[in-house]
Amino acid sequence: MSATVGQARDDVAARLAAAGVASPAVDAELLLAHVLGCARPQVRLRRTEALTVQQARDLEGLAARRAAREPLQRLLGEVGFRRLTLTVADDVLVPRPETEVLAGHAIAATPPGAIVVEVGTGSGAIALAVADEARPGLVLATEASPPAVAAARANARRHGLRVDVRAGDLLAPVPEGLRGRVAVLVSNPPYLTEAERQAAPLEVARHDPAPALVAGPTGHEVTDRLLAAATSWLAPGGTVLLEVAEARATAVAARAEATGLVDVAVHPDLTGRPRVVAARRAPRGPRTA
Ligand SMILES: C[S@@+](CC[C@H](N)C(=O)[O-])C[C@H]1O[C@@H](n2cnc3c(N)ncnc32)[C@H](O)[C@@H]1O
Known part of the structure; x- marks a missing residue:
């Protein structure tokens, strides 16, 4: 998983696009917002921030489930x-x-x-x-x-x-x-x-x-x-x-x-x-x- 929020966003978006998710960039940002505990617009503002090990792990788990086409809302709860x-x-x-x-x-x-x-x-x-x-x-x-x-x-x-x-x-x-x-x-x-x-x-x-x-x-x-x-x-x-x-x-x-x-x-x-x-x-x- 990438070190910064911006890299993670791009990586997850590319992975979701490859899996056929209809709105990969939006979903990647919403998953990151969930992991970071912030609103979606903040994700772009925090793009140079490094993810902690735990945040990277949480994001990996969510991205894998979304790539398996689990609905975003079920992941966000x-x-x-x-x-x-x-x-x-x-x-x-x-x-x-x-x-x-x-x-x-x-x-x-x-x-x-x-x-x-x-x-x-x-x-x-x-x-x-x-x-x-x-x-x-x-x-x-x-x-x-x-x-x-x-x-x-x-x-x-x-x-x-x-x-x-x-x-x-x-x-x-x-x-x-x-x-x-x-x-x-x-x-x-x-x-x-x-x-x-x-x-x-x-x-x-x-x-x-x-x-x-x-x-x-x-x-x-x-x-x-x-x-x-x-x-x-x-x-x-x-x-x-x-x-x-x-x-x-x-x-x-x-x-x-x-x-x-x-x-x-x-x-x-x-x-x-x-x-x-x-x-x-x-x-x-x-x-x-
Ligand atoms: C398309 S979902 C709509 C759920 C919710 N109203 C919504 O719009 O998000 C249909 C709902 O009807 C329920 N349902 C199906 N057959 C039913 C029946 N015979 N009597 C009562 N509820 C039923 C299902 O369990 C499901 O929750």
């Missing part, structure tokens, strides 16, 4: 999600930047005091962002995976945010008394086929839990179940928001319309790709005699 820093736990999906867009739609759709339900909360990212940035009356999050339930509860404690995390299948853990009263039903559910999961970047295919990604043979299996349930759980005028695979966005929107949902829209992610399907339960019309 944390990920930024909107205004929050979330702990990344083993066997729990790492929240993605595009999901910040879905969370933004959920926040915008949440009136003060409203009931919000997130299905498949993982680390708790979306539910916690809603609790943090909107003024909901209740945020209830469901999750099938025990490590994810624990991670979401730990992230809620970390930020002192009130999210009721319940273990179970899709909407089964939601109390029956909330049926027809949910203002926002939001989910980034499993939406890939097994072939699509295997074709994903190694960081995803090797290190994210398969049940967090794969819906079934068509990729529609979980979104279909959520759309079928949406009308009975949503309040009149309530909104369902789903993150979807780009290739299936139009099809999911058509399926939403087919269930009787209204105002169906497809929204882009940060790079302009269609990744969010939004729809509403029809508002209650004026009473007729």
